Amino acid sequence: MAGKLNKFETPSSASSDSDTELALELSEQVFLDDDEYATRAPASPTTVPNVRPYRPPSTGSNILKSPRARRVRTTSMSQSNKRTTAESILHADRRTIYTAGRPPWYNCTGGQEVEPFLIGICGASASGKTTVAAKIIESLNIPWVTIVSMDSFYKVLNEKQHQQAMRNEYNFDHPDAFDMELLSGVLQRLREGKKVEVPIYNYVTHSRENRTKTMYGANVIIFEGILAFYNADVVNMLDMKVFVDTDADIRLARRLRRDIVQRGRDLEGVLKQYMTYVKPAYQNYIAPCMAHADIIVPRGGENKVAIQLIVQHVHKQLQLRGFKVREKLAIAHIGQPVPDSLFVLKDTPQVQGLHTFIRNKDTPRDEFIFYSKRLMRLVIEFALSLLPYSTHSVDTPQGFSYSGRKCDVEKICGVSILRAGETMEQAVCDVCKDIRIGKILIQTNQQTDEPELYYLRLPKDIKDYRVILMDATVATGAAAIMAIRVLLDHDVPEDHISLVSLLMAEIGVHSIAYAFPKVKIVTSALDPEINEKFYVLPGIGNFGDRYFGTEPADDE
Amino acid sequence: MEFIDTDIRPWDANEVKEQFGDSLTLLPSNDNIKELQTILRDKNTTRSDFKFYADRLIRLVIEESLNKLPFTDCEVITPTGALYKGLKYGAGNCGVSIVRSGEAMEQGLRDCCRSIRIGKILVESDTDTHEAHVVYAKFPEDIARRQVLLMYPIMSTGNTVKQAVNVLTQHGVKEDRIILSNLFCTPAAVQAVVDYVPRMKILTAELHPVAPNHFGQKYFGTD
Numbered sequence: 001m002a003g004k005l006n007k008f009e010t011p012s013s014a015s016s017d018s019d020t021e022l023a024l025e026l027s028e029q030v031f032l033d034d035d036e037y038a039t040r041a042p043a044s045p046t047t048v049p050n051v052r053p054y055r056p057p058s059t060g061s062n063i064l065k066s067p068r069a070r071r072v073r074t075t076s077m078s079q080s081n082k083r084t085t086a087e088s089i090l091h092a093d094r095r096t097i098y099t100a101g102r103p104p105w106y107n108c109t110g111g112q113e114v115e116p117f118l119i120g121i122c123g124a125s126a127s128g129k130t131t132v133a134a135k136i137i138e139s140l141n142i143p144w145v146t147i148v149s150m151d152s153f154y155k156v157l158n159e160k161q162h163q164q165a166m167r168n169e170y171n172f173d174h175p176d177a178f179d180m181e182l183l184s185g186v187l188q189r190l191r192e193g194k195k196v197e198v199p200i201y202n203y204v205t206h207s208r209e210n211r212t213k214t215m216y217g218a219n220v221i222i223f224e225g226i227l228a229f230y231n232a233d234v235v236n237m238l239d240m241k242v243f244v245d246t247d248a249d250i251r252l253a254r255r256l257r258r259d260i261v262q263r264g265r266d267l268e269g270v271l272k273q274y275m276t277y278v279k280p281a282y283q284n285y286i287a288p289c290m291a292h293a294d295i296i297v298p299r300g301g302e303n304k305v306a307i308q309l310i311v312q313h314v315h316k317q318l319q320l321r322g323f324k325v326r327e328k329l330a331i332a333h334i335g336q337p338v339p340d341s342l343f344v345l346k347d348t349p350q351v352q353g354l355h356t357f358i359r360n361k362d363t364p365r366d367e368f369i370f371y372s373k374r375l376m377r378l379v380i381e382f383a384l385s386l387l388p389y390s391t392h393s394v395d396t397p398q399g400f401s402y403s404g405r406k407c408d409v410e411k412i413c414g415v416s417i418l419r420a421g422e423t424m425e426q427a428v429c430d431v432c433k434d435i436r437i438g439k440i441l442i443q444t445n446q447q448t449d450e451p452e453l454y455y456l457r458l459p460k461d462i463k464d465y466r467v468i469l470m471d472a473t474v475a476t477g478a479a480a481i482m483a484i485r486v487l488l489d490h491d492v493p494e495d496h497i498s499l500v501s502l503l504m505a506e507i508g509v510h511s512i513a514y515a516f517p518k519v520k521i522v523t524s525a526l527d528p529e530i531n532e533k534f535y536v537l538p539g540i541g542n543f544g545d546r547y548f549g550t551e552p553a554d555d556e
Numbered sequence: 557m558e559f560i561d562t563d564i565r566p567w568d569a570n571e572v573k574e575q576f577g578d579s580l581t582l583l584p585s586n587d588n589i590k591e592l593q594t595i596l597r598d599k600n601t602t603r604s605d606f607k608f609y610a611d612r613l614i615r616l617v618i619e620e621s622l623n624k625l626p627f628t629d630c631e632v633i634t635p636t637g638a639l640y641k642g643l644k645y646g647a648g649n650c651g652v653s654i655v656r657s658g659e660a661m662e663q664g665l666r667d668c669c670r671s672i673r674i675g676k677i678l679v680e681s682d683t684d685t686h687e688a689h690v691v692y693a694k695f696p697e698d699i700a701r702r703q704v705l706l707m708y709p710i711m712s713t714g715n716t717v718k719q720a721v722n723v724l725t726q727h728g729v730k731e732d733r734i735i736l737s738n739l740f741c742t743p744a745a746v747q748a749v750v751d752y753v754p755r756m757k758i759l760t761a762e763l764h765p766v767a768p769n770h771f772g773q774k775y776f777g778t779d
Contacts, residue, residue, distance in 0.1 A: 349623050350620075352642055353645050356643055360632035360634070360640075361634055377615065381589075385587050385588030389591060393595055396597045396598070396599055397769075397770045398767075402594065403565070405594055412564055537634075539681070540635070
């Protein structure tokens, strides 16, 4: 892979990854499901005015994004600008696909319920691997996909190699340029459904950045790179091996176009690099990989028939493995002790009485609102008492010094998970003066019952805050886990998050505690079960509908 | 004034239990509540903060006081069709605030019980003899049949509360049906009140040798 640079760019300009950019994107973008990327238009009730058009990942095109221009690799790389790995969210065919991977669900033994399907995509530089990956994701129609790019696993260069790289004399297309050991370790963990920290490679310093990108195993994991099939350990892990075979003249044409038109390099330099490193690498290492392939896709992303075949095969495999994440979750927790990170409000007669009111299906709405607000106030006060405090002495008007307590936390903000979580905002505003409130909209997909992220507004410097994450009820915990994942992606430390809820099901608590052991889980009651519609039992019913009065008419 | 530090610390729940048995209950404390108390104690707290944090503490004290009211077991059906075994609050309660500082707690009670009846007692104490006497009292007519939540945030001698309880018993309220809701009180005041009406239940957020007597003045802004 020809990771040679003529010019230096800002540190996080690696095409493979950028968390900060993702954070910017997330906080400014509205996620809507739409048929076409290009015609993406405000269409849903959650629309806000400043929708920025989303562009699909595409080969060879270098997309500039406002307000900040996407940093551009000015020199020729052996592959296209990989939007798919930089963006954690894809939109395809009315669906939102979360490409940082599905948050982890575990069964009671701590392993993943179903082994993910790992697809390897190999092919020469500019052959269209990314396009193929994106097309597969679009057609697959499943919400959680992890994309791992080989780019992230370049070795850290020493001083001498760094100098070579600066003179374009370091061979980034050679297998030795990659940290294969780390790569196979990461893939192995992803396959087990575990959280991994994928390095972010800095193309300026040729070292890894201090921060990493967190990924989770998903239903489907796509691993792509020019030498994807080079390492035997890696090849053994792949469930399906796809080789993208595009004619050399087309690849060269694409490179020329990309490097000269978009990156402003001169013809001679590009050709020299091609002849010195890219072409020999293809002949020596990449082309022989074709022997490992299960399927060879000529002409790359344009080959609709080939992609359709791949998708059909993957679908069949997934069905055989019985993917149905939320249902699997429902029985996973039985017999597990309650996690340490769970804090349940003391069960006093008042709390029980309040629960009786809000759980009773015959409670009129005004009483439902009144009593749930009382309960919210108690839960929020309780959540505040779990923050760190230290001794603080004050002078009193009575003339003695009073040794009391003071909260160590300066900045607290609330984040509500729409719609039911919003009902708790008033309570948090009543106890914290001038508190900032962020919002996250996560909706359950009616077809798959999987949660999807639609909308996000968070305080700019949210990483400096303690976050009180609010949702009225937690059933499987899928939405809460997704919301926590989003907060972590915004650099909020895990132990700075408190998830506060009126009612939780045990199953949800276990999933959340297992995925994020440092998140404090605060609730006023813990119910043992959830039903097939993922409502808690005995439960409250649909809290949002009852609070806002939007129940289906026949329930009235 | 110099006090020895150990003499002016708040009592903990065990000490309270040992000294006063079941007559006095401490609001289960946590860091959040301690912080509220610290802010109310701090002489540098602004009035707006004082009222804000006082209201928060009052709400918590009221919620806890309500736990002392009667309730019965009941079962309800949830919207998911499941059975929930819960509790039903008993009817026939009322609040009585002792003017003026007790009125600060009325809103807290209203926020928890929307339509509860609230009576008032005005007790004035003689500045020289510290003797208290009732100048005004207005209660719901049937107060004799009700549980009474008596609201008075600061108790330093107990004289005012003793007089208020007198008025209530004169109106036919039984001693053991009175619950005193209180934010700060001194051990001396509790002792005096418990000796006087041993069967009344008292709930306080803090038992401390020095009461923050500036509470009413600062809360209502008349300091």
